[in-house]
Amino acid sequence: MFDVIILFITDLLAFFGIYLMLNTALNIERGYAGIPNFGLLFSYAGGAYITGHLTAKIAILLTGAKVEADPITQPVSALMVLNPILASNPLISITLLIIILLIGASFGALLGLIQLGPAIRLREDYLAITLLALGEVMNYIAIAYKPFINGSLGVQVPDVFSWIGSRYRFYLATGIILLIAFILYIYAEFLGRTPLGRAMKAIRENEIAAVSLGKSLTRYRAIAMIIGSAFTGVAGSLWTLYSGAITPTLQRFDWTFLPWLMIFLGGIGNNLGVALGTFIFVLINRLIIFNKHLLAGVLPFDIVWFDYISLGLIMGLILIYRPQGILPEKPYIPKNIRRKIVVSRSQE
Amino acid sequence: MLVIEKLNSGYGKLHVLYDVSLTAKRKEITAVLGPNGAGKTTLLNSIFGLADIYSGSIELDDERLNKMPPHMISRRGVSYVFQLMNIFPNLTVEENLRLVARFSGMNHKDIENSLKEIYDLFPILKERRRQVAGTLSGGERQMLAISIGLIKRPRLLLLDEPTAGLAVRYVDMLIEKILEMKKTMDMIILLVEQNVHKALKIADKVYVLVSGRIIFEGTPSELVNKEDIAKMYLGVG
Amino acid sequence: MIETLISGITYSSLLSLMALGITLLYRTTKVPNFAHASFVVFGIYTSYTLALLGYNPYLGTLLGFIVSGIIALILFYALLEPLRRRKSSIFILMMATLTYDILMFGIINIYADYLQTTFKIPARNVYLAPQDFTLIGLKGVTIVSTSLLIVLLMLLYILLNRTIIGAALRAVMENPSLAQANGINVSLMLALSWFLAGGLAGVAGALLPMYMMTDPSTGMLLIAPMFCASILGGLEQIYGAPLGGFILGLATTVLVSWLSGVIGYWIMTYSLMVPYITLIVTLIFIPRGVVSIILKR
Numbered sequence: 001m002f003d004v005i006i007l008f009i010t011d012l013l014a015f016f017g018i019y020l021m022l023n024t025a026l027n028i029e030r031g032y033a034g035i036p037n038f039g040l041l042f043s044y045a046g047g048a049y050i051t052g053h054l055t056a057k058i059a060i061l062l063t064g065a066k067v068e069a070d071p072i073t074q075p076v077s078a079l080m081v082l083n084p085i086l087a088s089n090p091l092i093s094i095t096l097l098i099i100i101l102l103i104g105a106s107f108g109a110l111l112g113l114i115q116l117g118p119a120i121r122l123r124e125d126y127l128a129i130t131l132l133a134l135g136e137v138m139n140y141i142a143i144a145y146k147p148f149i150n151g152s153l154g155v156q157v158p159d160v161f162s163w164i165g166s167r168y169r170f171y172l173a174t175g176i177i178l179l180i181a182f183i184l185y186i187y188a189e190f191l192g193r194t195p196l197g198r199a200m201k202a203i204r205e206n207e208i209a210a211v212s213l214g215k216s217l218t219r220y221r222a223i224a225m226i227i228g229s230a231f232t233g234v235a236g237s238l239w240t241l242y243s244g245a246i247t248p249t250l251q252r253f254d255w256t257f258l259p260w261l262m263i264f265l266g267g268i269g270n271n272l273g274v275a276l277g278t279f280i281f282v283l284i285n286r287l288i289i290f291n292k293h294l295l296a297g298v299l300p301f302d303i304v305w306f307d308y309i310s311l312g313l314i315m316g317l318i319l320i321y322r323p324q325g326i327l328p329e330k331p332y333i334p335k336n337i338r339r340k341i342v343v344s345r346s347q348e
Numbered sequence: 349m350l351v352i353e354k355l356n357s358g359y360g361k362l363h364v365l366y367d368v369s370l371t372a373k374r375k376e377i378t379a380v381l382g383p384n385g386a387g388k389t390t391l392l393n394s395i396f397g398l399a400d401i402y403s404g405s406i407e408l409d410d411e412r413l414n415k416m417p418p419h420m421i422s423r424r425g426v427s428y429v430f431q432l433m434n435i436f437p438n439l440t441v442e443e444n445l446r447l448v449a450r451f452s453g454m455n456h457k458d459i460e461n462s463l464k465e466i467y468d469l470f471p472i473l474k475e476r477r478r479q480v481a482g483t484l485s486g487g488e489r490q491m492l493a494i495s496i497g498l499i500k501r502p503r504l505l506l507l508d509e510p511t512a513g514l515a516v517r518y519v520d521m522l523i524e525k526i527l528e529m530k531k532t533m534d535m536i537i538l539l540v541e542q543n544v545h546k547a548l549k550i551a552d553k554v555y556v557l558v559s560g561r562i563i564f565e566g567t568p569s570e571l572v573n574k575e576d577i578a579k580m581y582l583g584v585g
Numbered sequence: 586m587i588e589t590l591i592s593g594i595t596y597s598s599l600l601s602l603m604a605l606g607i608t609l610l611y612r613t614t615k616v617p618n619f620a621h622a623s624f625v626v627f628g629i630y631t632s633y634t635l636a637l638l639g640y641n642p643y644l645g646t647l648l649g650f651i652v653s654g655i656i657a658l659i660l661f662y663a664l665l666e667p668l669r670r671r672k673s674s675i676f677i678l679m680m681a682t683l684t685y686d687i688l689m690f691g692i693i694n695i696y697a698d699y700l701q702t703t704f705k706i707p708a709r710n711v712y713l714a715p716q717d718f719t720l721i722g723l724k725g726v727t728i729v730s731t732s733l734l735i736v737l738l739m740l741l742y743i744l745l746n747r748t749i750i751g752a753a754l755r756a757v758m759e760n761p762s763l764a765q766a767n768g769i770n771v772s773l774m775l776a777l778s779w780f781l782a783g784g785l786a787g788v789a790g791a792l793l794p795m796y797m798m799t800d801p802s803t804g805m806l807l808i809a810p811m812f813c814a815s816i817l818g819g820l821e822q823i824y825g826a827p828l829g830g831f832i833l834g835l836a837t838t839v840l841v842s843w844l845s846g847v848i849g850y851w852i853m854t855y856s857l858m859v860p861y862i863t864l865i866v867t868l869i870f871i872p873r874g875v876v877s878i879i880l881k882r
Contacts, residue, residue, distance in 0.1 A: 036676055038619070038683065122868060128679050129617050129816070130868060133809040137861050144854040252805065257687050260680065301698040308691025315684040319677055320667050396766065422768035430766070436759040447752050451768045496767070 008290055010174045014242060016282045017177035018235050022259045023278050024181075024188045024271065025231035031269035031329065032197055033224030034204030036128040039135030040256040043111040043229040045248075047104040047236025049142050052149040052246040055100055055157040056082060062092050062099075072147060075156040082158045090163040097160045101180070101237055108233015112225045120218045120225070135256055142248035154247030157240055173242045180238065184231050189271045191227070193332055200224050201269075253308065261315050267325025276327060349373055350395070350504055350536050355404035357394040363402070364390040366560045372504075372553070377530050377537045379551035381544055383581055387560040388540040389431070392506045395538075396428045397421045408504055423452070427497035428506040434493035437482030441473055441492055444481050445499050452500030459499075466495045469525060469532075487518030491525070498529070504536045505529075511543050519543065523550055544582045548572070556581060589842045590835075591727055595796055597834025598730040601827035602737065602789035603807065604814035606782030608826040611815070612758040613778040616675055619682040620660055621811055622804030623689035624653040624783045628790020629799050630696060633711045637704055642713050642795070643729060649791030650784035657783025660685045661776050669775075686804070693801045709801065713794040726795035733788060738827060741781075745823075754778060806857070810837070813864040819874020828875055833863055 022044065029035040056071030056078055063085045069077035086093045115134055122130065142148050149155045161173045191197040200220045203211075211217050240246045258281070266277020288307075295303055318325075350372040358364040364387045372378035380388050393399040395406055397418040406413045413421050422428075436444050445466065449459045467474035470491045476484060481492055490510055497505055510526070511519040527550045530537055541547035548554065548568040556564035556577060564577050571578055603625055610618045631652045632645020664681045700708035718725040745751035756764040757774045765771045793799050810833060818829025841856040871878060 036679065038679075117865070117869070122872070125611075125615075125617050125675055125679065126816070126868060126872065128619075128676075129812050130864065132619060132683075133812060133861055133864055136805055136809060137858070140857050144857070253687055253690070257683065260683075264680075300702070301695045305691040305694045305698070308687050308694070312684050312688030312691065316664055316681065316688070319664070319673070319681050319684065320671070323673070323677055417770075418765050419768050419770045422766060428766045430763065433760060434763060436756060436763065438759055439755070447756055448767045450749050450752060451756075496763075500767075 007170075008286070010170050012282060012286045014170075014174040014177050015286060016279055017174065017181040018239055018242075019259065019262060019278050019282055020181040020275060021184050021231050021235035021238075022255070023262050023266075023274050024185050025228040025235070026259050026263055027268065027271060027274045028188055028191065028224050028231070029228040030263070031274070032192065032200040032204065033221050034124070034200075035131075035221060035225060035228075036124055037115075037131050037225075037228070038128050038256060038260075039115060039131035039133070040232060040259055041135040041250060041252050042115060042131075042138055043108040043232040044236040044239075044255045045138035045142070045250045046111040047108045047233030048240045048246050048250060049138065049149050049236075049248065050107045050233075051100055051104055051237040051240040052155045052157055054103060055096070055160075055241070056155075058099055058103075059086065059092075059096055059158045062096055063089070072150050072155055075150070079156055079158055083162065086158055086160060087162040093160045093163045096158070097176070097241070100160070100241065101234055104233040104237025105230040106233075108236065109226045109230040111233065112229025113222075115229070116222050116225050120221045135252060139248045139250065149246060149248060152248060154245060154249075156245040159244060160241055177238050177242065180234065184234070185271060185275065192271065193334065196220070196223065198332070198334075257315075258311070261311060261318075264315065264318050264323065264325055267327040267329060269329030270325070270327050273325050273327030273329070277325060280326075349409060350378075350538065351405075351407045352395070353405050353407075355391075355394060355406065356402040357390065357399045357404070358402070359390075359399055364399070364560050365394065367404070368557070368560070368562055370555055370562065370565075372536045372538050374503075374536050375530060375534060376552040377526065377539055377550055378553045378555070379539045379541055379547040380555045380557055381541060381547060381582055382557035384542075386557045388557055389508055390560075391557065392428060392508055392538070392540060395421075395504075395506060396426060425500070425503035426506065427500065427502035427504070429493050429497040429508060429510065431508040431510075431512055435481045435484075435489060435496065437480070439481055440478050441481055441484070442477040444492060444496055448496050449499045454500065458501075462499050462501060466498055469498075469528065470495060487514050487522070490514060490518070490522060494522075494525075498533070501533070502535055504538065507537065507539045509540055509542055511541065511546065519546065526550060586842075589839055591723065592796075593835045593838030594831075595724070595727045595730050596838055597831040598734040599789045599792055599796065600810055600814050600834045601734055601830030602730075602785050603811045604818065604826035604830045605738075605741070605823065606785040607811055607815040608818065608820055608823050609778055609785075610782045611820045612823060613754065613775055614665065614669075614678070616665075616678040616682060617812065618782070619679060619808070620657075620686040620689060621782075621786055622807045623686050623693070624657055624786035625790035625793065625807055625811075626693050626799075626801060626804045627653045627656050627689070628787035629711055629793050629803065630693060630700075630790075631787065632791035633708075633713065633794060634700070636713055636716065637700065637706070642716065642791070643725070645791035646729070646733065646788045649787035651787070653787025653790065654780040654784035656689065657779040657786075658776060661779040665779075666772060666775075669772075690801065690804070697801050711794045711799045712797075714796065717795050724795075726792055730789075730792050730796075733792075734827065737785065737788070738824075741823070750774075750777070809864060810834075810860040813860040813867070816872075817863060817867045817874060819876035821873060822876040822880070825874050825876035832875065833860060836863065 022040065026037060026040060029037045056075065059082050060067050063082065065081050065085055067078050067081050071078040115131060143152050161169045164172045203217055203220050207217060262277045262281045263274050265281055266275065267273030292303055299306060352368060352370040355365055355368040368391065380391060382388055390399055394401055395413065397416050401414050408424060408426065411424065439447065445463060446459065449462060454462065472488060473491055473495060476488065484492060494510060511522055523546045526537065539547060551568050554566060554568055554571050555562055558581055564571060564574065603621065607618055607621055610616065628649035631649040632642040635645050635648065636642040664685060665678060668678055668681055697708040700706065720728060745755055753769045753774050754777065756769055757771055761771050814829040814833045815826050817833055818825025837856055837859045841853060841859060845852045
């Protein structure tokens, strides 16, 4: 029983961490810069697949192991050589992890740049169409281009967490996910208070006014998109490393719609709200999935579809009744300005 | 006759008008004057079902208009000429007029007659009738907007600052046309204007609206005699 | 080569029907409808169900029009109209259509599960081409889809330009508040446009299994081509949609097939990328669509 609870909590926290990264990224893009990124899947899947493609190759370089098999098409035989070396060598494992995360971040940022090309100059609706359409592309590429992650079969990746012992492997992975999610969260909160973050929000509020004050629309949107996509790429990387394998089946529902649902639930623009919304959602979602077997016999269809319908309905209700979320955004006023406001008010 | 009694209205939680009472008669021009943000447009919006009415009543010839949706109010013979975005820019001048006429339930003969009346009033529109409305000049556009309001021969015409932003020659001309409309057509004209001098010249009755309340009611000459109001709020006298 | 061209024309016709609805909705409601693919998928399953019950699947074009039209009406009245009354932003409306797409995806999958257990058939691979007829060497789907496109376009033209309801619809597209101020029931007109757009998507969906292998997630495959065709034609002009549909449809079929002869067969794998590339190129160079170039002259 105790083991089950620990397992549940570990799984819950891992999902929370991954989604917190995604949702914080989305909050920078939408909540700060007003970009309607309906194509979050693009950079997320990008990060996940590039990790599937490169982890074994980099592991071979780092360890200098002699691997006859091609790590993409024959991952099992490649991993038979690589995994024991990684398990006995924490230093190499951690180096590998860091390299992979940096790759995930830069690849994500690169994909953000690709999305930006057409995106930054467009009106909101056209922007949303483009991003949504692009979101579907990554899976086609991964399926069509076999050498990437072995087509629709997918690929297994070396285990960078197993050096701590197989018993604690998931705890370590979850811990690292949470740590990185926390760092990104703090960065996002910090960003919101910098002049850069406030300039982004000014553009979101009123494009014309902000531009007339000399704020460059394209520049700030570009920055938000690149930062957000880098976060998303890291989340994708960690997802692949955590799962140990990846197939080109990442869905728009899980990795675009649900993040939107969570940030709407928590409150767009407010990082704490987003974190709260993420936690509430993941908790309920994991509880349902954990107890899925109870419903499996009752429903005459696959319970997965019930998710789509119930979550769709919840989102509809949020949109109509509380689009500002649980914790609505509050304007942030820097300290020095806050003092001036107080002074000018007392003089009136 | 348009009778508004103790009207309280606004938008959601934003309360704009307080206990506004107003009467406007047939074959008269009733002008509502007041500074920016006084609630003049909100008054028109309230009559037309575009604002939220909290209490009070709006009656046109003894029929209550409160709670009716705008398209029903329009079918009761009310025309509202917006200040901006008041034409269909991609249709020709005549298409604009015919489209609106068809929705007022007029028969073919009435439409042709009404169209002729409008072309008599604004000959320039007849010249431009095949031109796409979006390409008209500011003054011509405003004439078309008023014509769209007139085509269905309304009982009540609501005009929201028809001369705002127009060249001087058009302002004088439009004001004259409104006076001509009053004489030739049998309807109530409720005019909201910022151009106080011009409005006072043609109005039969004047209301001054300040911060959502009516502070003056009377004839133009009475208003000019009330120097304090005229000076403070309207910049005349 | 001729065969590819005919197949391309079929695909273009279907794409045009879908894009037509997107453009119509964009003109009336000012929102890109991300649930459009769901309307198509409901059409697919309408004609499939008819085929399972032993009817001619072509009846699905008529029934599919009604089914998908109603699915679209539900979206309008349950989500979009309450949001419009609250003066929600375009972004919220877009989010609402995306949400409805997710909801409908769940429902169609449950329906597929239901068909699977009831009829003991693989309801996730819907392919009706083997049941299609041939006339003077042409496949039924080619004849039906092209002629239906032409007929529906003519009907739409007559509706918009020769009837009072059509005039009202155009007025709503042009200036909704002025239309409302002149006695037009804007909400009803918007509902009509949703019914029509859903219906057109339903017709396309009903024909789709005659053309290609389909399943509940076919919608995801269609999103890019549909929007691409619609934007390529020009969102500002309804009749741009078939133009965009044909340019894109022929590009994805005929052009790619020709390229595969020149460059190599591997390029076929990437034919799915054509709509994305076209979409982005269009947005950068002619964001107002091909129609804007034609009209400028």
